[in-house]
Amino acid sequence: MIELRNNISNHISIxxxxxxxxxxxxxxxxxxxxxxxxxxxxxxxxxxxVTRGLFRVYHVDQNGFExxxxxxxxxxxxxxxxxxxxxxSSRLFIEALEDSEVLIINRGDKDYAYEHIPKIERLxxxxxxxxxxxxxxxxxxxxxxxxxxxxxxxxxxxxxxIQRLSNIQIAAYLGITNVFLSNIRKKISxxx
Amino acid sequence: MIELRNNISNHISIxxxxxxxxxxxxxxxxxxxxxxxxxxxxxxxxxxxVTRGLFRVYHVDQNGFExxxxxxxxxxxxxxxxxxxxxxSSRLFIEALEDSEVLIINRGDKDYAYEHIPKIERLxxxxxxxxxxxxxxxxxxxxxxxxxxxxxxxxxxxxxxIQRLSNIQIAAYLGITNVFLSNIRKKISxxx
DNA sequence: CGGTCTCTTGACGGAGTTCAAAGCTAGTGG
DNA sequence: CCACTAGCTTTGAACTCCGTCAAGAGACCG
Numbered sequence: 001m002i003e004l005r006n007n008i009s010n011h012i013s014i015x016x017x018x019x020x021x022x023x024x025x026x027x028x029x030x031x032x033x034x035x036x037x038x039x040x041x042x043x044x045x046x047x048x049x050v051t052r053g054l055f056r057v058y059h060v061d062q063n064g065f066e067x068x069x070x071x072x073x074x075x076x077x078x079x080x081x082x083x084x085x086x087x088x089s090s091r092l093f094i095e096a097l098e099d100s101e102v103l104i105i106n107r108g109d110k111d112y113a114y115e116h117i118p119k120i121e122r123l124x125x126x127x128x129x130x131x132x133x134x135x136x137x138x139x140x141x142x143x144x145x146x147x148x149x150x151x152x153x154x155x156x157x158x159x160x161x162i163q164r165l166s167n168i169q170i171a172a173y174l175g176i177t178n179v180f181l182s183n184i185r186k187k188i189s190x191x192x
Numbered sequence: 193m194i195e196l197r198n199n200i201s202n203h204i205s206i207x208x209x210x211x212x213x214x215x216x217x218x219x220x221x222x223x224x225x226x227x228x229x230x231x232x233x234x235x236x237x238x239x240x241x242v243t244r245g246l247f248r249v250y251h252v253d254q255n256g257f258e259x260x261x262x263x264x265x266x267x268x269x270x271x272x273x274x275x276x277x278x279x280x281s282s283r284l285f286i287e288a289l290e291d292s293e294v295l296i297i298n299r300g301d302k303d304y305a306y307e308h309i310p311k312i313e314r315l316x317x318x319x320x321x322x323x324x325x326x327x328x329x330x331x332x333x334x335x336x337x338x339x340x341x342x343x344x345x346x347x348x349x350x351x352x353x354i355q356r357l358s359n360i361q362i363a364a365y366l367g368i369t370n371v372f373l374s375n376i377r378k379k380i381s382x383x384x
Numbered sequence: 385c386g387g388t389c390t391c392t393t394g395a396c397g398g399a400g401t402t403c404a405a406a407g408c409t410a411g412t413g414g
Numbered sequence: 415c416c417a418c419t420a421g422c423t424t425t426g427a428a429c430t431c432c433g434t435c436a437a438g439a440g441a442c443c444g
Contacts, residue, residue, distance in 0.1 A: 061336035082325040125317035132324040133274040143367045144253035
């Protein structure tokens with residue numbers, strides 16, 4: 001629970017009482033590797049904070065290809081914000097890539113927090129802003145850079161994360177095939 | 193001002209008093225076609241609500257190519273959320289594509305609203321969520337669909353907006369060259 | 385061991401780009 | 415109201431990036 005408290009403190013200032021009240025709404029859940037927190041078609045009824053392990057959030061298109069929106073490792077938040085806020089059926093899968101633990105808050109308790117702890121409204125406004133900024137930057141990168149540049153930058157920014165991922169996962173995140181990623185890796189290794 | 197009030201009412205319930213207080217913080221600004229609301233390198237000191245006209249929000253990459261993040265027409269909000277919230281120097285341009293009018297609120301007044309009108313915190317949490325969901329959907333589309341599919345869907349979803357845009361702007365939004373867009377248009381017209 | 389999953393490699397194909405040239409449109413000034 | 419210009423759109427040919435298909439070599443796990 002201490003990780004959750006630290007994460008919240010990093011975003012807003014909040015009284016110990018409110019912190020206690022909010023964190024009390026979470027429950028720890030253990031998820032084994034290859035198990036799903038959410039599948040396409042389900043309604044996402046939770047918002048989660050990862051304390052151990054690693055997840056991938058992805059979409060499967062009409063041809064069966066997987067696009068990874070993001071990875072969530074320790075101290076990352078995880079949900080399908082679209083399905084969670086609209087209680088609509090999800091277009092995403094959330095799968096554990098390692099044995100993991102997540103602190104979960106359900107929809108009703110989060111609404112309760114919004115109503116009774118004003119600071120929580122601010123917390124999620126700020127977090128959503130930051131998430132949005134990150135996605136906006138990634139959108140620009142995807143439009144303006146080729147696969148090799150995106151791979152190099154991913155390696156620079158997330159070197160420790162890459163070591164926990166298979167090339168198949170990395171390729172799905174970069175928006176290319178694992179075959180082409182293999183070509184890129186060869187080219188880079190020859191070039192150095 | 194009535195458009196702004198309607199837009200806010202669509203997102204949250206708010207007392208007439210708070211509505212009055214918040215809307216009073218905005219000022220109307222006229223912007224001529226081809227003029228900029230924001231340039232790369234500047235700090236974005238405003239958040240705006242378009243009441244007339246049309247804008248494009250775009251990034252220029254190291255090769256000089258423009259990627260359009262989104263268009264903002266009447267009743268759309270417009271800002272560089274990254275630069276505005278962090279008061280960091282912007283990587284984006286915001287340019288009027290038509291003679292336009294925008295209701296502007298500056299950073300200080302928005303912070304004032306966050307502190308003194310709790311509902312405003314919720315308003316922007318909800319709006320940021322919706323914006324984020326829209327970008328997430330576009331990200332998936334960009335990864336999973338080819339240019340022709342993206343163009344067809346853009347035409348279906350925004351037929352009235354497309355008529356106000358040059359093919360150069362449409363291509364920059366779709367992430368292709370205007371030359372290739374021209375090929376797509378020819379192919380579609382032959383196919384029908 | 386045996387089976388499944390991952391990574392690599394090569395040949396080929398297609399989506400999208402680059403460069404250059406020509407026609408087209410629309411605004412602007414005389 | 416016409417002429418001029420600047421920007422927009424189209425077209426064609428060569429080229430690049432990345433995907434597809436197929437096969438083989440490791441690596442991991444029961």
